[in-house]
Amino acid sequence: MRLGFAGTPEFAACILQALLDRGHRPAIVLTQPDRPAGRGLAPQPSAVKRLALAKGLSVAQPASLKSGESQRALADADLDVLVVVAYGLILPPDALTLPRWGCLNVHASLLPRWRGAAPLQRAILAGDSETGVCIMQMNAGLDTGPVVHRASAAIAPDETTESLHDRLATLGGEALCAVLTRAGPWPSTPQPDVGVTYAAKIDKAEARIDWSAPAAAVDRQVRAFNPIPGAWSEIGRDRMALERIKVWQSSIAPLKGGSPGEILAISDEALCVACGEGSVLLGELQRPGQRRGPARAFCQGLGLGVGDRFA
Secondary structure, rough: OOEEEEEHHHHHHHHHHHHHHOOOOOOOOOOOOEEEEOOOOOOOHHHHHHHHHOOOOOOOOOOOOOOHHHHHHHHOOOOOEEEEOOOOOOHHHHHHHOOOOOOEEEOOOOOOEEOOHHHHHHHOOOOOOEEEEEEEEOOOOOOOOHHHEEEEEEEEOOOOOOHHHHHHHHHHHHHHHHHOOOOOOOEEEEOOOOOEEEEEEOHHHHOOOOOOOEHHHHHHHHHHOOOOOEEEEEEEEOOOEEEEEEEEEEEEOOOOOOOOEEEEEEOOEEEEEOOOOOEEEEEHHHHHHHHEEEHHHHHHHOOOOOOOOOO
16 A cells, blocks of 8 residues: 655654564655754754655655645645654644545554543553553544554553653554555544543643652652653752752652651662652652762762751
8 A cells, every 4th residue: 555654753753663664665754844952952853754764765844734735745645544643733634535545543542541642641640550552543633533453551560651652652563554454444443432531741840749649649750751851859958059850760668757758768779758648769860960870879969868858
């Protein structure tokens, strides 16, 4: 079949690589325009663009698909199907109907749970024990189309968004390629009306650790925001200015007592910090402008001890 691909971040690049590994070579690749990044804020290509150019694929980067001119490239590609993965741009109804068999979306949740922009983080924050990938026939709604194929995956107790991202990218590539072994149009099942939840885009303010929350919630917060934007808190002592500290690893601890944010114990491997209910072990921390480091070295660098508190 003649297919196109639309995607932008690393998750989408993993799916594109899976297609290429199975012998599917997209006639056209759509990705978002280069964005400023890094210290110099120089325009940087997306992960999908880098892969597509390395493989000699045709790349288009329209700022929008709402104009007739931007849709012309898609129409000229004469596609059977357009695969869409975390593209980041809205496909208007006219664009959805340009490929003969429509557009297939690879979505990282078990729809209708966690429709929207941040399904991985929301699943971990909510304490879900299971998630997965759906291959969906796109319509004009927000992740509301009928499901062609679904594949489930357990969420481990120590799961981070980074580890879940990698597992679901692999699962999503396998699921998509399984669908594409047969020609469209593909049988699909409408999403149920019950169980709908929305995975709103992550706000950086959400990554600030709330020590008054139960230990289980703090642990999920650290894991959900690893690696981006990174869970954080502030700490300092005496008359030192508060430093914003990123926390990269956590687990629930057996110790109880203390006030929220208070350091209860220090070992080489972890800090034990009190929460609203229970406590957590923080295994890897990072000061501004420095590398991640183990707990004891972190405390020594700031002169911290048992009884000091995160803000």
